[in-house]
Amino acid sequence: MSSNVGGKSTTVTEDASGKRVRSGGGAQTSPPPRARRRGIGWAQRLEIAVLSGPALLMFVGFVIFPVLMAAYYGFYRWKGYGVPTNFVGLDNYRTILQDSSFHQALWHNGQIAVLSLVLQGPIAICLALLLNRKVRGQSLIRVLIFVPYVIAEVIVGTAWALMLQANGAVNDVLRSAGLDGLAQDWLANRSLAIWTLMFILTWKYVGFAVILFLAGMQNIPEELSEAAAVDGASYWQTQWRITLPLLGPTIRIWAFLSIIGALQLFDLVYIIWGQYVASTAGTSTMATYMVVEGRNAANYGYGNAVAVVIFFISLIIALVYQRFVLRRDTEGALTGGR
């Protein structure tokens, strides 16, 4: 980005040794970036400070500062009242890594991440393809798919928890339809609970994926599918060979958001399963573990250490994903869309 200061796009060339070098195109005619930057006046600096200041303050105050405080508290045994005094070094971290409840929670996060990709991806792509054509009642379908995403998690959680209880509406409907055998303890049954959770997550978040994919599809030039049609490609061939590959960057970004969301999943599980049953039902996550062990057990130091662990796990996965999956997308962007 910085090489764009001169107002010209950057080009990548290869020098004699084959090493890639970047150079601002037309550097001779426009003043070098450094000189321009030095030229920024007081007024402009003040403007920058005033305009970005509040956002920066908020970011430092509500993101950076809490992260640092969590790291600090994580080194203490602390009941949450007064100033922490009992420094225990890395003890909390050692306990976390040895705690089987944490291992289970991490495993559930992994399951949720993978199942989210496998379930939501194909469903969302099919729906997006459907909505990308002229269909009757298109806007109604769009609204129906997107509404769950807009509703607050708390409301979604409370509503599904009530409906899926053993004496809830879902079982009542099944029984009145004569399907008594299908009535289940949807929430507490260990082999069923994770699928109940996946159903609710899919129902809630598929709309978001559909919107992303639709936007991605609208960016694909019309001429490509027209050309394919001229060549005699069927609808499915066109989608498979043209739409899907060109949707790649969108899918990869969506998958990234989905994975990070799965790693930080908290509210739905906490509302539907509560503080304790989540771990017996097999739906606990690292975040619910953090709240149960930190807040409910009043081990605030320990809870903060868990928060730090979640932070680093998310960070590492995000960096690895950026490095190996998103790399070609971002490179393409920087080099002007190769």
Add this chain to the structure above:
Amino acid sequence: MAPIRTLALTAVVALSALGLSACSGDDDGSDSGGTVTMQFWHNATTGPGKAFWDKTVADFQAANPKVKIKIQQVQNEDLDGKLQTALNSGSAPDIFLQRGGGKMAAMVEAGQLKDVTNDISAETKQAVGDAALQTGQVDGKTYAVPVAILPGGFWYSKDLFREAGVTTPPATLDDLNQAVTKLKAKGKPIALGGKDAWPAAHWYYFFALRACSKATLDAAAKDKTFTDPCWTKAGEDLKAFAATKPFTEGFLTTSAQQGAGSSAGLVANHKASMELMGAWDPGVIASLTKDTKPLPDLGYFPFPAVPGGQGDPAAIMGGADGYSCSAQAPKECADFLNYILTKNVQEAYYKAFNAIPVSKQAQGAVTEDYLKAVLDAYNKAPYVSQWLDTVYGQNVGNALNVGVVNLLAGKGDVAGIIQAVNDAAKKG
């Protein structure tokens, strides 16, 4: 340059404004013009409870013209978090609801509570009695006064019991098992709010109360080791009882006190015959009946005797809600604590909250059958244990909760409960 100067000026104004607000935010009751102002937090946001505190504070102010008390009602579930933030940030209310146990101990350790040992009047001590006063003490010093006694036991529907042919409240575990069989035949099992975990854990606590001697309970509170075989017996008793499937369907994902589908709601709507709960339950059940009036056929019986244990079969378990003064509170705070334990205020408290007042002088006003039954059990009890999760602190209490839920879910075993407690010790 002009913008810089403006900025500097703004900064000065902003800083001095902060400074001024810091001064005016001084609510710790320092004498300004002879009057004392105190902040008071309680959790009765609506109805007769709110009216009770409004009137009590107004009466106190009338008797003490130099004292001004500002009331703030905080929703029950929000109270602990808000209070913790206020205490840590140095802007604590002067008087506030105290739940006792491990939380109170942590507040004491952090130097956030006022030691009111010498401020409690002789009349108060006499009216409350040593046993109840101990619920507000840490290392022999008083940091809170109780306002109500809330022992646990079974809250049941007399009508449903009669319809199922259960004529007398169960006095032994055998009685209870027989009653459950009859009630289940009518489709009215025991309600249990397993989602909140602590109601499930109460079952283990009561079995432990019957299995373990008082000495064992006290020793565990000190060293937090649960090696005595009675802890295992309590688990085995609970496991055997749970194996008869006495609870409502889906009890693991039923909450305790919220809405008609909760365990209290099931009792309130005659979908379940009884639940094991503390003496705040009549009020909760009343708020969940169709007309939000007290359940007319509500009854109470204490946890039945269990064969083969070291505990006294008449021992009872329960807690006590109390009120504390923060460390910076003025001395008038203790006057207020003494005032809320006077006979008239205590009688009004009982009427407002439908709970047994801690003052023995006010207990004569109790008229409801079920509250009389509670009082009867309470007065007959050779000793009263506090809720075990309160006694052993939130850390161990939380682990006990987890272990019991696992046991009832069929995931863990009795040894798992003991293991969970040991694991918890590593985290706290």
